[in-house]
Amino acid sequence: MNKIDLNLNSLAKGALAEDINEELAKVGRNLIDPNVKQSAKRELNLKITFKIDADGTIVTTSEVKSKLAPREEKITRVLVGENGAGNIEMREMNTDVPGQTMIDPESGQLLTDTGEPVHGETTVAPIETATKKYI
Numbered sequence: 471m472n473k474i475d476l477n478l479n480s481l482a483k484g485a486l487a488e489d490i491n492e493e494l495a496k497v498g499r500n501l502i503d504p505n506v507k508q509s510a511k512r513e514l515n516l517k518i519t520f521k522i523d524a525d526g527t528i529v530t531t532s533e534v535k536s537k538l539a540p541r542e543e544k545i546t547r548v549l550v551g552e553n554g555a556g557n558i559e560m561r562e563m564n565t566d567v568p569g570q571t572m573i574d575p576e577s578g579q580l581l582t583d584t585g586e587p588v589h590g591e592t593t594v595a596p597i598e599t600a601t602k603k604y605i
Contacts, residue, residue, distance in 0.1 A: 481518075486534070489532070490534050493514055494514060497514055497538065503541070505541045506538075506540070507542055510539030512539055514534070514535075515534070519532075519533075546563075549562075549563050562584065563584060564581070564583060564585045571583070
């Protein structure tokens with residue numbers, strides 16, 4: 471009967487177990503990341519190589535790798551133009567329609583599609599205070 475006494479928890483003075491636990495933590499963090507596709511597969515790969523050294527002893531090397539799900543891509547709209555001086559300007563568009571004015575829900579201030587205040591405009595009452603009850 472063969473007797474194999476190689477414990478993965480104590481192999482390489484416990485370093486292999488530490489590497490496995492570290493990669494498992496990465497997999498766990500990736501599993502609960504809300505920016506990652508939840509149905510994607512994750513992998514933990516353990517590779518142990520055995521080699522006979524020049525002096526006749528057997529040397530093992532180990533490698534632990536994880537394959538994580540990629541973060542989901544983010545989509546946004548960007549406005550690009552040229553200013554009067556001929557310089558390129560780029561800004562993220564905060565509305566769905568170019569040139570559309572929006573209302574800041576907290577302050578009631580009118581904003582451009584890039585989130586900048588509209589000059590010469592007054593603020594609008596926030597929705598909570600603008601509604602009236604009629605009896």
